[in-house]
Amino acid sequence: MPHGVDQPFWGNRIAALGVGPRPVPRSELSAQSSATALRTALTDNGMRERATLLGEQIADEDGITNAIEIFDRNFGRCGSELAKQRAHCPGTTPGVLRIFVVRASCRTSG
Known part of the structure; x- marks a missing residue:
């Protein structure tokens, strides 16, 4: 049930990949439409298999x-600074924001 921003896009992408039911637009949201979407997500074996395979592919990526x-x-390279910055982020995924901070720091320092 997407509500805004990028949720409709990703809901449609999930449905297009066959790994989830089509998103229910807010204008169609009801107990029945919610139950139907949940039932589909929980009982469609093909969807489950595709979702499992996609999950494995995503897990294998180095995002x-x-x-x-x-x-x-x-935006340009920054040499060994990347390795130094990644070493300071143990145990958690730095995320895109940290990448931009690392890169901005690199670009301004040398």
């Missing part, structure tokens, strides 16, 4: 490295 490579292609 932070991919994001950094995209950033570098578009």
